[in-house]
């Protein structure tokens with residue numbers, strides 16, 4: 001069955017593949033070396049990335065890293081000091097926000113409190129020069145899409161947080177944007193509601209397979225669930241951007257490994273030269289380990305290892321790739337127990353997740369811990385060891 005949504009015919013086939021504009025060959029949005037500063041302080045530095053139609057890119061990073069600034073630069077709410085923003089191949093760097101054809105959803109809903117849901121969604125459509133006779137059907141269409149048609153006559157204060165956010169999304173979609181910008185859209189919601197909204201955003205994505213979405217979040221679960229690619233922001237810079245799979249399974253830096261998925265970082269020295277994609281031998285305080293590197297590493301170079309907490313495995317005998325640790329303490333985290341331990345000989349702290357149905361070691365135990373070399377990632381050292 002095909003659904004007619006606005007000017008688009010939608011096949012319910014799930015996520016579409018990302019494509020550039022067939023006419024112009026241009027991505028839906030592209031930032032090239034964009035820098036934004038507030039009173040001389042740089043909030044976004046030399047930021048470059050693009051998003052294809054049908055693609056969701058999440059910008060993930062800690063508070064103050066420049067994520068919202070990047071969105072505002074796309075929407076036109078910040079003065080770009082240098083660099084260019086193009087939408088569908090057109091340079092919009094100097095263009096006013098209302099002419100950019102972008103839907104923007106902010107964290108705190110920003111609904112007008114004295115207007116009904118219907119009036120909130122209709123607001124702005126006149127400015128979009130939508131004919132009066134078309135406004136009602138258009139509002140119904142987007143409210144139905146987000147499951148809020150039955151609430152059209154309520155005021156925002158008569159809605160839950162999740163419902164208000166759905167209305168805010170409907171309002172952003174009412175202008176039929178080709179590009180949807182979501183700034184922490186779920187951060188004001190509690191955990192359960194957030195999970196529901198993630199499912200609804202997945203549904204919305206498959207209902208609108210052609211629009212490009214840029215989704216800002218500090219929540220890695222949200223980014224992994226919703227994004228085709230994830231950009232990791234840090235200190236006003238885009239530190240890495242890649243498919244969610246690649247960033248998770250082959251992190252390019254210490255920060256990317258710790259921020260997305262969590263990881264222990266161990267300082268090591270390469271005992272041999274390691275070619276890109278290969279497994280090589282490294283030394284951690286006299287302990288030899290085998291680890292995989294995405295890029296070439298010269299012999300004797302000081303690098304770091306990133307290891308996920310679930311990759312370690314406790315055992316009672318020496319593993320083929322691992323060492324002995326002293327167990328410090330345990331923390332129950334629901335599905336896993338997180339065991340904190342220190343490497344015998346170097347005192348390096350590591351954290352090991354043990355599935356809750358398995359018996360964990362106890363504080364004070366000295367046990368072996370092993371890891372598959374494919375799960376030990378060599379990354380550049382941030383501080384020289």
Ligand SMILES: Nc1ncnc2c1ncn2[C@@H]1O[C@H](COP(=O)(O)OP(=O)(O)OP(=O)(O)O)[C@@H](O)[C@H]1O
Nearest residue numbers: 038042043061062063064065066067068069070218
């Ligand atoms: N209007 C402003 N005036 C001055 N400085 C600002 C302004 N807006 C943001 N900044 C600063 O710019 C930097 C980047 O802010 P931005 O809001 O882009 O970060 P963020 O990653 O989105 O953070 P959060 O997750 O907390 O929203 C921060 O240091 C912030 O303090």
